[in-house]
Each structure stands twice: as C-alpha cells, then as structure tokens.
Amino acid sequence: MSQIGIIAQREYLQRVRSRAFIIATALGPILMLLVLAIPIVMAIFSRDDSTRVIAVVDQSGEVAELLSFPDNFRIEQTTAPVDTLRSRVDGGQLEGYLILPDDLVSGAGEARYYSRGGGGILLNEQIADAVRAGVREARILRAGAPAAVLEIMKERVPVRMIQLTDEGERADSTQVLAVFGYFMGFLIYLCVILYGAIVMRGVIEEKTSRISELIASSAKPFDLMMGKVLGIGAMGLTQWLIWIGAGIGLSAAAAALVAGVLPDGAFPTDGAVAGGGAAPVNPIAELMPDIPLMFPVYFILFFLGGYLLYSSLMAAIGSAVEQEADAQQFMWIVIMPLILPMVMIVNVMSAPDGLVATVMSLIPLFSPIVMVVRMAATNVPWWEVWLSLILLAGAFLLAIWISSRIYRVGILSYGKKPTFKELARWMRQA
Template sequence: MTDFSVKKVWIIAKREYLERVSTRSFLLSTFVTPLLMGAFLVLPTVISESAARNIMRDSERPARVVIASDNRALAELVSGELIRQKGARYEPSVVSPTSTGERERLDKQLNDSDIEGYVWLDGPAIASRQVVFSTRRISDFILQHRLSDALSYAFAAQRMVQQGNSAGDVAATLEPVTLTAVRAGNTSAMYNELRGAIVVFILMFVMLFSLLSYGVMVMRSVMEEKSSRITEVLMCAASAPELMSGKILGTGSVGLTQIGVWLSLAGFGASRSLFLRTTMAALDVGPSLIIYFVIFYTLGYLLYSAIFAGVGAIFNSIDEAQQWNFVVILPLIGASAMILPVATSSDSMVSVAASLFPFCSPILMFERLAVHNPPLWQVALSLILLIATIGGTMFVSARIYRTGILMYGKRPTIREVSRWLLQA
C-alpha cells in the first residue's frame, strides 16, 4: 500500500475529531476554562470595589487625621497640603505641642474610632525625617501615600522658607505637575514592548496548554491503539503515514475548534464589556495579528504533534514516554526565556536567529510581529523553514511510526530506532 490516500486521512481525521469533541472533558475544558479565567480576572476588581464601598460606608464624613507636632508651622503645612490634594476625603487637624499625655489621648481616640489615625512629628522625628503614622487601617495605602506626599511637601516648603524664599516663590516652585498619558502610536517602543509581552504571553499559555493536552492526546491515542493491538486491524485498511496524519489532523482540529470557541467568547465579551473593548483597542489586537496567531499556532501544533506521535510509537507505556515530554517541549521553554530579550531588542542578531529557528519560531517570530513589523523576507524565511521542518519531522515520525507501532515487549534503543529509519 504505497499510495497516500487523502480520502483515508480525511476519514481517520473525522473519526478522531468527532470522538474527541463529544467527550465531557472537551466540553468542560472549552466552556469552564474561560469562565474560570474570567472569574480570576474579575474577582480582584470586585473585591477591591467592595472593600472601597465598605470604607465609604464606614465613614460618611471625611476621615479625621491628626497632625501632632512640636513645630506648628510644619504641621499646618502638612494639613493644608493634605486638604489641597485632589480627591482627598480627609479632615486633618493640628495638635501642638506634643507630649506623653497628648499621645495617650490620641491613642484612646484611635481605639474608640474617633479618628482615622495620627502623625507623630516630635523633635526626633523631624530631625531624622523618620515619621510614624498610627492608624486603624494599616491597609489604607492611599491615605499613607497622600500623607507621605504632604509631609515631603511640608519639609521642602519649610526648608525653602528658612533659606529666605517668599511664600509665593515656595508655592510656585512646589506646584505639582499634571501628567497626561497619550498613546503615541504603534511606533512607540514602550507600547510595542508591552503589547508584545502581553500578546505573546497569551500565545504561550494557549500554545503550551494545547501541546500538553492535544499533543499528549495524540501520543496517548497512538499508545492505546498500540497496546490494544487495534493498530494491526487499522493498518489493513490504511498505511502508517495515513493513520498518523489522520490522528494529527483530527486532534489538531479539536484544538482549533476550542480556540475558535474561546475567541468567539472573547469577541462576545468585548462587544458587551467596555473594559474588554478598551483593553483590546489598547493592545491593538487586529485581524492581521489574529491571522498570524492562527498560522503560527497551527504550524507549531503540526510540528510538535508529529514529534509526540513518533514518541508514542516508540514506547510501550505512558510512564516510559512521560519522561520525554519535557525533552519535546524544551525548545518552547527556551523560547519563553527569550521573550523579554526579544521584546526589548527585536532586531538584534540573537533575536533574529532565535525567531528563525523552527522549534522556537511559533512563539518568537509571532512576538516580533506583535512588537513591530520585521522585514518581510525574515517572516517568509521563518515560515519556509518551519514548513520544511514540519515536512522532515512528519517523514521521520512516519518511518518510526510504521515500524514502532507494531513493536511490543521492550523499550527500543537509539540504535534500533535508527535501524527503523533506514529500513522502514
């Protein structure tokens, strides 16, 4: 049976596809995984908003903060700056001078929840610039940040006054600067690096998840049919390359179906959620980027699933083959370690070489496309090398598959596998 039949490959792929998509595990992973990811993304925001609402309910009036200091002028500067800050909901008051009895009184007010907290600015604190803020809510980082800014302003203003500057000069010099962030466009280096890192991280997650699930699924399917001797029956109707190609295409179609469902859910969520719409617009996830994602994901899957199929044909049990999983995905782990260097220096010699290396190009070339547009010849060369490597891997795996799928009993050595390649 030397002729390669596309019709037989289609029948095998169709059987594999329908068998996989009808399982409960596929339905759960396809629809429950996005819900869990959405929950992990939304829950922190919901908890934060709930905490903020609780704080607002706990205190309908502005929170009372006491500035206790031996230097009343300094305390007044801190109080005034705290009131002047935009969005402040605090009611500062000044206590001067400080004393042991005054601190005990403030501690009692704090324990009775009459005040939110107090800043203790005695002589040693002013001299060392190490200020202590006693508060009921140690997690209220907003108040602590505002107090830190107010203290820094007050110390600087008093020092400038002592050096002979007028109050107007001090106010003008310490006037805060308003910073407005605007998007500069796709040529902005920082924006592109951020987009590349985020988008490639998503690709990495999907790629590794698919490889560990569907690549291993191909390997398990091969090993199950090998151990149950079903392959001997199947090979009466189809050749080994046809069986292997059908398994890879059928299982890969399941992965593409799952990703298609996820993208559809993401698109539906973006149409309903302003937050998701804004995020996708900020990341500039357009049709071209999605097309590149599908291309590199598909080619990456074909490459690694062919390797997994060959590994499954070699070994007799899952335990024997399991240790090779790490070896198979080792190039992807190396590519993940190159994400930040490639994002920050996309045109360097190392980045270009790594993105052209077929076993890393599904991630790294896609990252370079997400960061900025590399030369067209590099993209074309990467695709050519990747497709050629897929063809070579398919050829080698098919020869291993043809002999290994019918070998039972013992784990083959490297010399025996080499003989299979020559004699198949």
C-alpha cells in the same frame, strides 16, 4: 484520497461525532466564562473600599495639611502619645499611625508608618506616595517658590511613543504588544494540553489496542502520524470555530448583562489590581488599529505552525511510551520550549531587532511566540517572517518523521520502557 487523507478523515469524524466531543464543546464556553469571571469576581471582592482610619502625628506642623490621600482614607490628626495610638491600633480602631518628625522637611528625618501590616503592599504604596508628595510640596513652599511652580510640579506630562514604519507612523505600543506574545504562548499551551494530549493518547491507543501492526501493514507510520495530527488538529479547529461563533453571540448578551450587574468602577483602571501593571488606562482599544493589516494572518499562521509542531512532539512522546502514565518523564520536551520564550518576552520587547530576538524568532520551537511579539514590536523584514514560517513547517515535518521512526520501532517491541539513549537508537535503526 491519499493515505494521510483517509487517516485524517477517520480521526476527525470519529472524534467529532463522539459524545466526549459534544459534551466538551458544550461545556467549554461555560468553563471559559467561569475562568474569565473568577478574576473579575475576585477583583470585586478583593477591592477593599472600607474606610481606613489613620492617625497622623505631625511634629513638623506643616506637612499634614498638604497630604492628600485617596477617598477611602480618613485622616485623624493627633498629638496623642504613641502608647495610646498603639493600643488603638491593637484594638482595631486605627489602621495604623504615621509619624512625621520635626526635621522631615529639612531632609534629615524620615517618616514612619506603624501598623499591624494587614493593609498590603497597595496601602503602603498609597501612604508613601502621599507622604512624598506632601513633603515635596512643603519643601517647595519653604523655599519660597511661587504658586506657579507648585502647579507645574503637580501637572502630569503626557508622553506618547510613535513608531516609524514603512506604512507611516503608528503608536508604539511595545508594552501592550507583550500581550500578543503571552496570548500566543497561552493559546498554544492550551491547545497542546487540550488536543496534543489527544494526539498522544491516540498514538498510545493505537498500540494498546494492538491494531498498530495491522495499520503498519497498510500505511506508512509517517502517514499515520501526519493523518492523526492533522485530523485531530481539524477537530480542534472545529471546536474553536464553534466556540468563537457562540462566543460572539454570547458575549454581546453577556456584556449587556455584566454592565447591568456590576457597580461602577468595578473594573479597576489604575493598573494596580487586574495585573495590567504596565498598561495605561484602556490602551488596547486605542492601539489596536495601528497593528498592520497582515498581522492577524501571520498570527494565525504561526499559531497553526506552532500547534502542529507541538502536537507532533506529543505524537512522538505517545510513540515512545506504552501507557499514558509513562509519558510524564518526556513532557518537558514540550513544556520547556514553550516556557522559555514566554520568559524571554520582556527581553524581546526591549530589543526586538537585537540578535537574541532575531535568532529566537527563527528557531521553530520558539518562533510562534517570539516572532509574533517581534512583529508587533518592530518592523520585521518580510523574508525573516517567511524564513521563520518555512523553518517552522520543516520542523513540523521533521517532528512527524521522528515520531514515525520511534513508532515503527515502538510497535515492534511491546512492553519495554525506552530510555532516551534507546530512543536515539530506535530512530537510527527503524
């Protein structure tokens, strides 16, 4: 077995058999369920089904009947003076009051809604939508348009985007595809936090336990770094496979359980609550089958590449510092390149074949996230995908090499906190 293999094997076996691994593997899904459950529970509790009582003072006399509010609104038409309404709002009997002036339909005036402001953006939007629709209808009626026109105005017109690809047509799901980018970014981030940190700590431990000099007389630092990153990577994969296996079993049980417990409509579908702002009703199930067959394979390849690259950067940070606390000053090396493509996802989606998206999808630190979004959004030529993968692999080797250079000098000079300038020198002199 090669040195890398021996080192990776030790890293893997030592860690997989450790109590920490067993506990983390057992508790992981419980924590994840909690993390998943919290937004759902919050959505249930934050969803305000209480009846909103709103007074409407309709000075125009023709709009109020045309207003249509969601079911939980109770509308109270009134002519009571503003002072009375105001005191009722202060007293809590009214959510607020809406004043529709005389000249609103003619286009001169503006509707005003007075409240203490506790209803949130959603409530305000609902009121504004209702008023706009009502006034529009009143104007159409005033113009003497036939009832048919009114019906036409109220109709929803379905529009569907179809993308032409080499394999034929598929639904254009650009907005949904952003999910893949965010998911990839999140996944890499999570793994760097979970396992990259272990790599970093392992490298630091190598130095604090003073074994590094003994190891350096038996193996090349490059092999040591490579073995560590691969061994700990394999440990991470093992953990995920256990979780996925357990998850498939658990989710079946959990789905049944959740379905029984939650009231109907607990999952908001109007896109306003759960953050799926751009997504229409349940689009993922509808669109998933249109993703090309090879996509999951590339997704996994880019994930592995990204994860290995970022872990080896963590190894480099570990090589540069004496103790974990000192690592903070270098963490941006890992955080910044992860955040940048996440911020750029919207741009990449809007022009997936543009120059920025193309270049970013080839740059190793960004490509795992950007290329996955591009591949979902458009038809990326195969050679670009493979070029990106090869560059990613090259960057991984380079990062391991850099970290081994830093390590080699780092072990020879105990107790010094290096600056960036010194690190550059270390790389040259090692």
